[in-house]
Amino acid sequence: MTLKKTIGKLHLWLGLASGIIVVWLGITGCILAFEREISHATQAYRFINKTGNSYLPPTVLKDSVDKYLNGKETVSIEYLGARDAALAYYYDEEIYYQIFVNPYTGEVQKVKDMSRDFFRVITMGHYELWLGQTGRMIISIATLIFLIMMITGIILWWPKNKAAASQRFRFKWKPTTKWRRKNYDVHNVLGFYMTWVAIFLAITGLVMGFEWFSKSVYFVTSGGKTMPEHVHPLSDSTLAGSVNKQQMVNTVWMNLMKQKKSDNKVGIVFPHDNADALEGYVNHNLDSYFNADFYHYDQYTGKELPTHGVYAGKFETAPLSDKIARMNYDIHVGAVLGLPGKFLAFFASLIATSMPITGFLIWRGRKKNQKKRRPVIQQVS
Numbered sequence: 001m002t003l004k005k006t007i008g009k010l011h012l013w014l015g016l017a018s019g020i021i022v023v024w025l026g027i028t029g030c031i032l033a034f035e036r037e038i039s040h041a042t043q044a045y046r047f048i049n050k051t052g053n054s055y056l057p058p059t060v061l062k063d064s065v066d067k068y069l070n071g072k073e074t075v076s077i078e079y080l081g082a083r084d085a086a087l088a089y090y091y092d093e094e095i096y097y098q099i100f101v102n103p104y105t106g107e108v109q110k111v112k113d114m115s116r117d118f119f120r121v122i123t124m125g126h127y128e129l130w131l132g133q134t135g136r137m138i139i140s141i142a143t144l145i146f147l148i149m150m151i152t153g154i155i156l157w158w159p160k161n162k163a164a165a166s167q168r169f170r171f172k173w174k175p176t177t178k179w180r181r182k183n184y185d186v187h188n189v190l191g192f193y194m195t196w197v198a199i200f201l202a203i204t205g206l207v208m209g210f211e212w213f214s215k216s217v218y219f220v221t222s223g224g225k226t227m228p229e230h231v232h233p234l235s236d237s238t239l240a241g242s243v244n245k246q247q248m249v250n251t252v253w254m255n256l257m258k259q260k261k262s263d264n265k266v267g268i269v270f271p272h273d274n275a276d277a278l279e280g281y282v283n284h285n286l287d288s289y290f291n292a293d294f295y296h297y298d299q300y301t302g303k304e305l306p307t308h309g310v311y312a313g314k315f316e317t318a319p320l321s322d323k324i325a326r327m328n329y330d331i332h333v334g335a336v337l338g339l340p341g342k343f344l345a346f347f348a349s350l351i352a353t354s355m356p357i358t359g360f361l362i363w364r365g366r367k368k369n370q371k372k373r374r375p376v377i378q379q380v381s
Helices: 003-033 034-044 059-064 119-127 132-157 162-169 179-209 213-223 243-259 322-331 335-373
Strands: 076-079 086-091 097-099 109-114 267-269 277-285 291-297
Touching: 003 034, 003 119, 003 291, 003 335, 034 119, 034 277, 059 086, 059 097, 119 132, 132 179, 132 335, 179 213, 179 322, 179 335, 213 322, 243 267, 243 277, 243 291, 322 335
Parallel strands: none
Antiparallel strands: 076 086, 076 267, 086 097, 097 109, 267 277, 277 291
């Protein structure tokens, strides 16, 4: 058996093995590509009528939100655009709430249980089939198989010469062309064009799915370095009770707000105990996550604390490997290129959804042809 036939067999059986999962990932990927745009168009509580000249500080918003959390305390608060509601978050191992609050008045507009949010439910299905770690492993294995299939598909499709390349890149159907040939051409040509985008979707998905894959990508992009663990700094807890912690939170927040522009986010993550650090960040784009600067402070003195890890410090000054790691999610959903990137991710997911279907039809058609070609053996009496 030639190398190309071996690759063809590998492509076939891997496709049959992972096809259903790939279809599911493609469908849910299409839905999630425009999550932000759809949410903003359908959820009026995300916006407010501006009723004040300045934002209320995070401690005031926290006191307002905590009344709705049945004894729990807000984990973090995020300030968005001038016409956007501020976002407060609460989460633990079982519960995840998003609370939309008017940043000028402190009025709570919506308490959303994210376990019932449509896009959150679809995200968990896309990520782990609602099966926890087992589902995540199934998705990750299927994605790895899909990545191998795309590579083998390019090898199988790649033209031998210029004449073949011209024909394959600009295929035309005659009036007499049968549907099986059309299906074959659709599978190969659309698959070829889709691969150059989908291969990034698959790689970034594997970074989120497999720790070993994530570390391997970091090793390659950093020139052989090991991915650093996040070192979370601690506050000087001996100072507990000696200062007004709420005032310190608001002071840190005001300093961060000096960096904020109209299309930026500023967030405060409250310390969860007396030794925890106060966290703050400035995200320089409302539509993505990667271009953010992360800071840690002593909750009693306000002194900035050194920390280490991929998500530490400013994006602008981070090493290339850390930048790529931070960009991973936004590459996966296309947001790294703005709206055009989301369209690319959408159409790549849409075409990826069709690949197992058109591939299965090719395989079934060949099986039928093989049956028709089998010689009939007559018994001699």
